[in-house]
Amino acid sequence: MGEVYVVTSGKGGVGKTTSTANIGTGLAIVGKKVVMVDADIGLRNLDVVMGLENRIVYDIVDVIEGTCRLKQALIRDKRYSNLYLLPAAQTKDKSALSPEQMQKLCKQLREEFEYVIIDCPAGIEQGFKNAIAGADKAIVVTTPEVSAVRDADRVIGLLEANDLRNPLLVLNRIRPEMVKRGDMMTIEDVMEILAIEILGVIPDDESIVISTNRGDPCVADDSSWAGRAYRNITRRLLGEIVPLMKLQQEKGFFGRILKFFRFGS
Amino acid sequence: MHDENSVIFKGTTNGINVWLDEHADLDALKDALRLKTLEAKTFFEDAETAITFSGRPLNKNEEAEMLDIIYKETNLSISVTEPIAAREGYDSLAARLGLAPPSILRSRNEQLTYYYEGALRNGQSIRYNGSVVVLGDANPGSEIVARGNIIVMGALKGLVHAGCTGDAYSYVCALRLTPTQLRICDIITYIPEEKKNRNKNTPSYAYIQEGVIYIAPLNHG
Numbered sequence: 001m002g003e004v005y006v007v008t009s010g011k012g013g014v015g016k017t018t019s020t021a022n023i024g025t026g027l028a029i030v031g032k033k034v035v036m037v038d039a040d041i042g043l044r045n046l047d048v049v050m051g052l053e054n055r056i057v058y059d060i061v062d063v064i065e066g067t068c069r070l071k072q073a074l075i076r077d078k079r080y081s082n083l084y085l086l087p088a089a090q091t092k093d094k095s096a097l098s099p100e101q102m103q104k105l106c107k108q109l110r111e112e113f114e115y116v117i118i119d120c121p122a123g124i125e126q127g128f129k130n131a132i133a134g135a136d137k138a139i140v141v142t143t144p145e146v147s148a149v150r151d152a153d154r155v156i157g158l159l160e161a162n163d164l165r166n167p168l169l170v171l172n173r174i175r176p177e178m179v180k181r182g183d184m185m186t187i188e189d190v191m192e193i194l195a196i197e198i199l200g201v202i203p204d205d206e207s208i209v210i211s212t213n214r215g216d217p218c219v220a221d222d223s224s225w226a227g228r229a230y231r232n233i234t235r236r237l238l239g240e241i242v243p244l245m246k247l248q249q250e251k252g253f254f255g256r257i258l259k260f261f262r263f264g265s
Numbered sequence: 266m267h268d269e270n271s272v273i274f275k276g277t278t279n280g281i282n283v284w285l286d287e288h289a290d291l292d293a294l295k296d297a298l299r300l301k302t303l304e305a306k307t308f309f310e311d312a313e314t315a316i317t318f319s320g321r322p323l324n325k326n327e328e329a330e331m332l333d334i335i336y337k338e339t340n341l342s343i344s345v346t347e348p349i350a351a352r353e354g355y356d357s358l359a360a361r362l363g364l365a366p367p368s369i370l371r372s373r374n375e376q377l378t379y380y381y382e383g384a385l386r387n388g389q390s391i392r393y394n395g396s397v398v399v400l401g402d403a404n405p406g407s408e409i410v411a412r413g414n415i416i417v418m419g420a421l422k423g424l425v426h427a428g429c430t431g432d433a434y435s436y437v438c439a440l441r442l443t444p445t446q447l448r449i450c451d452i453i454t455y456i457p458e459e460k461k462n463r464n465k466n467t468p469s470y471a472y473i474q475e476g477v478i479y480i481a482p483l484n485h486g
Contacts, residue, residue: 150387153404157386193404193422195384 002033002110005117006135008159010151012122014143015172015202018212020119021049022219022227023139026234027115028083029220035074035084035113037105039131040121041096044088050077051215052085061089061096063105070108079220084113094126099133106134124158132159138167139199144174144185149193156196168199170233175204176247187244200233201244202226272297274305283331285321294321298331302338378413385409385423405445414438424448438470442480447471454478 007020017040024036038046041061047053058073063086070086077083086109089096109116120131132138138159142152152169159167171190178184187201202208205226211218218227219234232242271286271294285294316335318328377395387406391397396413399421407423409415414435415427421439426448428435433450443461447454450473456464468483 150406154387154406157389160386192420193402195402 002112002114002116003137004106004110004135005115005137005139006039006120006132006164007117007139007141008120008128008131008155009122009141009148010124010155011142011148014141014148015170015208016122016141017045017049017119018208018217019139019141019170019172019202019230020046020117021212021217022230023233023237024083024115024117025050025077025080025217026219026230027117027237028077028080030234030238031082032114033082033112034115034117035086035109037086037109037116037118038088039097039102039118039127041088041127042090042093043121044090046119047075047085047087049212049215050085050217052077052087053215056087059087059089060105061092064097064101070105079216094121094130097130099129102130102133104134124155128155128158132162132164135164138164139170140167140194140196141170141172142190142194143172144179144187144190146185149185149190153194156194167196169194169196170200170202171198172202173204174201174247179247198244199236200229201247202229203245203247272301274301281315282317282319284319285323285331287321289321291327295330295334299334299338302335306339379411384419387423403439403444411435433473436470436472438468438483440468441465442469442471447478449473449478452476452478456480 005023007016007023009016017038020036024034028034036046036050037060038044039060040046044059047056052075055075058068060073062068063070063073074084074086077085106116106118118131118135121127140152140155140159142148156167159165169190171187174187175184179186187198191198203225205218205224207218207221207224208226211221211224211227217230218224219230221227229245232245235242271289273284275282275284283298285298289297316332318331323331377393379391379393379395379397380400381391381397382400384401385391385399385403385407387404390408390410391399392408392410394412397409397411397415399409399415399417399419402419403409403417403421403423403425405422408425409417409423410426410429412430412432412435413428415425415437417425417437417439419439420441421437421444422441423444424446425437425444427437428450429448431450435449437444437447437449442464443456445455447456449471452473464480469480470483471478471480473479
């Protein structure tokens with residue numbers, strides 16, 4: 001029996017879909033059998049981020065309505081054969097699903113996959129209720145902005161009210177330079193409000209934009225800083241203890257020499 | 266076994282009177298009360314009312330148990346309970362002295378306290394007909410409205426309203442008193458950003474004096 005995670009945030013544009021794609025791919029890289037479910041009906045994106053848009057024939061609503069079998073709607077990833085995507089419908093809206101149908105679908109998926117990762121739509125209405133209905137764990141994505149943290153706090157309250165306790169936090173788009181200058185909330189500032197377990201911190205990295213546009217999750221890219229952060233998240237999900245990444249980039253050889261002498265004196 | 270008519274609800278101008286059969290045994294009465302309450306649940310909804318008992322005399326513990334049943338099955342906020350005999354005695358005394366009968370809707374600030382454990386998060390709210398104690402933080406976007414006092418054993422960053430029905434003696438107390446907005450009785454205020462830092466590490470309380478809300482550190486008693 002697999003585990004069902006829902007990736008949610010309340011606020012839009014903080015990186016739910018990107019996180020879903022990278023966590024899903026990250027788990028697939030280490031050999032887990034994974035399915036990613038796009039629950040954002042009407043505004044589907046996960047297929048684009050995964051570069052699988054042109055392969056969609058059937059979608060989640062077709063499965064629910066019985067137009068096709070579940071197997072027919074699942075799209076196998078082009079890079080990893082143990083990674084699948086269940087795309088959202090684009091021409092319907094959130095009312096095409098109900099929480100009960102979603103629970104049934106998740107039950108079916110978890111029998112076949114080790115990890116089911118659900119990409120939740122923004123907001124706290126019907127789409128959110130559908131997305132969380134079948135999940136047994138939640139990952140809350142936020143950015144170090146007051147508005148995003150407020151929404152994350154609201155969502156954590158709603159998750160707890162729906163018996164999804166102890167959600168995990170992904171703090172996305174941290175800019176170490178700004179934090180250092182005191183212009184951005186620190187990890188501690190965010191944790192003080194949200195007070196939940198932190199799963200990972202993702203630095204604000206251009207490689208995310210590039211890989212998202214290319215439809216190729218950066219978690220597989222060894223040179224990407226954000227990719228490394230997502231690989232750490234994957235390892236933590238698998239139960240490994242990995243310390244949070246140092247957000248201060250190494251200053252290079254000269255900088256280290258300088259630092260050494262300053263400490264020496 | 267219980268008789269269907271061993272418990273009767275009667276609406277009075279002062280609230281609800283619950284008549285209990287003197288001859289029935291206590292457990293049967295409890296069962297009957299639970300059933301009657303469930304039946305009347307939609308009628309009660311979340312009204313604010315006073316409840317009195319008549320018929321079978323109850324001691325303090327028994328009365329509390331009866332009230333507990335009504336509490337558990339409904340969303341009623343109960344403001345006062347008095348044995349009807351005592352009230353009638355008072356009424357007749359008052360009548361003899363030419364006084365108006367006392368209002369049964371006496372506030373029970375001191376008696377009733379609601380305890381909330383854990384963080385009160387954005388969008389969550391507590392409304393209570395008494396005092397409220399939160400054992401945790403009250404985050405920005407949360408709301409606590411109480412008829413009595415509000416105590417937050419943690420950081421208070423949301424909106425609070427103590428003494429919401431007009432009790433100017435109510436206070437708000439927190440380990441970190443930095444609410445978004447602070448209301449006591451009918452006075453509304455907020456703490457300026459620069460002063461919030463000053464309040465950060467000193468447990469404080471807010472109260473009304475001469476129509477103004479004051480904030481003082483707790484250790485100044």
